[in-house]
Amino acid sequence: MRRVNYENEYNNRKRVRDSGEIAERWAAASDAFREAAADRSERDIAYGDGERQKYDLFSPAEGAGDAPVIAYVHGGYWQRGDRKEYSCVAEKLTEAGFRVALPSYSICPDVQIMDIVGELRTFAAELYKKTNRAPLVVGHSAGGHLAAALLATDWSEHADAPADLVTRAYAISGVFGLRPLVRTSLNDALDLDNDSADAASPLAWDAPKPGRTLIAAVGASESREFVRQSLEIAGTWGEAGVTTECVLVPNANHFTVVDQVMTPGSGVFERIAGLAREA
Numbered sequence: 001m002r003r004v005n006y007e008n009e010y011n012n013r014k015r016v017r018d019s020g021e022i023a024e025r026w027a028a029a030s031d032a033f034r035e036a037a038a039d040r041s042e043r044d045i046a047y048g049d050g051e052r053q054k055y056d057l058f059s060p061a062e063g064a065g066d067a068p069v070i071a072y073v074h075g076g077y078w079q080r081g082d083r084k085e086y087s088c089v090a091e092k093l094t095e096a097g098f099r100v101a102l103p104s105y106s107i108c109p110d111v112q113i114m115d116i117v118g119e120l121r122t123f124a125a126e127l128y129k130k131t132n133r134a135p136l137v138v139g140h141s142a143g144g145h146l147a148a149a150l151l152a153t154d155w156s157e158h159a160d161a162p163a164d165l166v167t168r169a170y171a172i173s174g175v176f177g178l179r180p181l182v183r184t185s186l187n188d189a190l191d192l193d194n195d196s197a198d199a200a201s202p203l204a205w206d207a208p209k210p211g212r213t214l215i216a217a218v219g220a221s222e223s224r225e226f227v228r229q230s231l232e233i234a235g236t237w238g239e240a241g242v243t244t245e246c247v248l249v250p251n252a253n254h255f256t257v258v259d260q261v262m263t264p265g266s267g268v269f270e271r272i273a274g275l276a277r278e279a
Contacts (some may be wrong), residue, residue, distance in 0.1 A: 002046075003158050004180070004224075004225065006181070006183045006184050006225070007181070007183075007278075008185050008223070009182060009225035009226070010175070010186060010223070011184060011185065012222075012251070012254040012255070015223065016255055019025070022159050022255045022256065023085070023255070026085060028086050029088035029091075030088040031087075032088075033090065033091045033112060034087050034088050035052065037087075038059070040058065040059045040061060040094070041058045042056065043057065044056070045057060045121065045130070047122055047126040047168065048119060049209070050119070052105055052107070053119060054083075054104055055083065055101050055103035056084070056094075056101070056102050056128075057100070057101045057130070057131075058087070058096050058099065058100045058101075058102075059094060060096075060098065060099070061095075066133070067133075068099070068133060068276040068277055068279060069098070069131045069134070069135040069136070069276070070101070070135060070136050070272065070276050071101045071121065071124065071127060071138065072090070072100060072135045072139070072140075072261075073102075073105075073136065073138070073139035073142075073144075074086045074102070074104075074143050075139070075140045075141025075142045075144070075173070076107070076141065077141065077189075077190070078107060078108050078113050078116055078145075078189075079107050079109070079189040079190065080107065080143045081107075081142075082104050083102040083103055083104040084104075086191045087102060087178070088262060089261050089262055092262050092263070092269070093269075095259075096277055098273070099133075099263065101131075101135065101175055102254075103123045105123070106121060108189045108190050108191070109191055112191070112196070113190065113196075113200040114196075114200050117149045117200070118147050120149070120150060122167060124137070125158060125160045125161040127163055128161060128162070129160070134162070134165055134166065134167065135276075135279060136168050136169070136170065136272065136279040137150050137151065137166055137168075137169045137170070138169070138171075138261070138272055139174065140170065140172040140173055140257075140258050140261075141172070141175070142174075142175070143171075143172075144171035144172050144173055144174025144175070144176075145171070145174045145176060145178075146175055147170065147171045147174070148169060148174055148214065148216075148233065149203040150169065151212055151214055152202050152208045153166065166212075167211070167213065168214045168237045168266075168275045168279050169213070169214050170217065170272050171215070171216050171230075171245075172216045172257055172258065172261070172268075173217070173218050173222060173226055173230075173254050174230065174233070175226075175229055176201060176202045176203045176216075176229050176233040177201045177203040177229060178181070178197035178200050179198065180198055180225065181197065182194060182207070197266045202233065203233055203236060207236065207240035207241070207242055208237065208240075208242050210240060210241025210242065211241070211243070212242050212243070213243040213244070213275065214232035214234065214237055214244045214245075215244075215245050215271060215275070216231075216244065216245070216247070217246075217248075217249055217257070217268060218230040218246070218247070218248060218249065218250030218257070219253050219254055219257040220248045220249060220250050220252060221252060221253045222252075222254050222257075223254075227255065229235070230246045231246050236248035249267070249268060249273075
């Protein structure tokens with residue numbers, strides 16, 4: 001039986017040597033887009049009382065009123081990152097006619113992962129009130145986990161949301177079973193044990209209702225564990241009646257896979273656009 005070095009498999013900032021440069025490129029592009037889109041965006045919309053419980057909403061130049069809505073949830077292993085660093089993902093999507101919302105959320109160790117799940121549920125409900133449209137939820141890395149968590153949410157238990165609030169999700173490079181993280185340095189901030197890891201793992205929950213859709217995308221150059229995670233959730237939820245697909249994105253690592261969200265004509269971009277129009 002193969003012994004897995006979970007630190008090597010899950011610590012992507014160490015696996016990808018130029019991850020820092022990629023993040024700097026995204027941040028610069030985000031700053032430029034935020035300036036260019038100032039007249040068609042709403043910033044710092046509160047969805048809760050916490051300092052980080054805010055989101056930005058970017059609209060297309062024309063036809064914003066009833067445009068489909070995409071919510072993009074950033075990654076950072078639930079312990080780093082901010083929506084402003086990822087505004088660049090909205091540029092081409094708004095040009096294609098979509099409204100794009102990007103939330104920030106509280107981070108570990110100030111909160112636990114399930115607290116973050118609760119915050120994103122509140123965000124989704126507030127976004128629906130704001131736009132009157134059910135969003136397609138797209139997320140990367142920790143955001144992929146959170147996208148799956150929102151898809152698996154029983155929205156009938158939330159008085160402020162319709163029962164079909166989130167029916168489609170596009171999870172990119174997500175971690176859906178969290179136990180492996182317990183044995184990594186990433187857990188210094190997450191403070192997980194096996195029980196709390198299972199409680200925060202969408203793979204350990206009841207699957208979403210049949211008829212909901214999950215696309216689990218992962219870079220073909222990512223670690224075996226990340227590929228396994230996407231294959232497993234697509235297979236497990238698919239057997240439960242969810243419409244699922246696992247997509248291996250060619251020539252993409254854990255970070256460059258996000259560039260495909262910003263590239264019209266790519267398989268990732270076009271599938272997201274198609275799902276958003278259906279949501």
